[in-house]
Amino acid sequence: MILTVGNTKGGVGKTTLAVNLAIERARAGRDVWLIDGDRQGTAETAISIRSEAGISPGIACSSFHDGPTLRAQVKLQGGKYDDIIIDAGGRDSTALRAALTLSDALIVPFAPRSYDVWALSDIAELVDEARSVRDGLSAYALLNLAEPKASSTDNSEAAAAVADFPQFEYLNTPLSRRKAFANAAGAGQSVMEIKPHDRKATAELQALISRLF
Template identity: 35%
Template sequence: MILGVLNQKGGVGKTTLSVNLAASLARAGRRVLLIDADPQGSALDWAAARQEGPLFSVVGFPRPTIHREIAQIGNGYDHIVIDGPPRVTDLARSAIMASDLVLIPVQPSPYDVWAAEEVVKLIEEARVYKESIKCSFVVNRKIANTAIGRDVGEALSAYPVSVLSASITQRVVFAEAAGQGMAVHEVEPGGPAAAEIEAVTAELMELAR
């Protein structure tokens, strides 16, 4: 599976989600490559902060040729996760074209719901050339027990894109793990954050079939 994690709005938690999904896939015994396609290089920073042995490979490739070079870059890997750029650019278009499945993280905010339109348009454009691209929203950084956290799924239903049943709650452990270059399952094994990541991973694997 080639999974692109994209949203043109910055600050939606793309890198945190990309890193932890890659870690979840690697835990299942798969060879995983995380491609940092964001010029800010946050996933590379995460890898540099890590003291332990690598969970998976991380490479920086913020170029608008990912879709043409993905076969070579990802040769020998079972799964590839692309941490996409935060703006609508040729680089974002290339990341979408390289993906089998695009995951769009959306925070429970009206601004995020409105901003999602841009990446949905990009995916629809890409399908002209690659009809098989699948996509789904995931609610990320949800505030537990709030009305807006519950209502965001309904707000996203205006788009022709499914919303994952699993979601990710705002938790301090995500930041604590990132600061150490670790995944949440390493910092808090069996904790709720790790369980949420596993649930999203399982749903994505079903969707990718």
């Protein structure tokens, strides 16, 4: 499966999610290729930290910053992998557009903040455009950095706002704002690997993975 984690909005957790998903698919025994499509190179840095620390399994990771190269390389090498996870970078880029033409699924992380919800319209337009030239792109909106307090209405309000965008299916497996997510990705690990173990963060990621794969 080719899965892009993308949103034209920055700082919504794309890289954090892409790194966690790639590692967990590899730990499940899949041949995984993580593609960093962002010039910032954060996903690649996380995977370098992982390999320098000698953590197994290693993750195949490449950086392609322009759309034509990304597309050509996935066409050329993609067949060797079970799963390809693309971190497409935080703005409208040729890499993001190319990723959408290749992917089976797009996950759009967004935070429960008004600006993030409004910004869904930009990525929704790109989904429309990709679907106008090809069939078979599933697009999911995923609440990330969700408010961990059950009493908060921020999450449900943000989730409800997704209904305004028929392009997306809302994934009812949000990831909350938890230090473990930030710490794990920064150490090149998934939240299931990192110590101390965060039971709630692990359960959230597990629920998302079960829903997706």
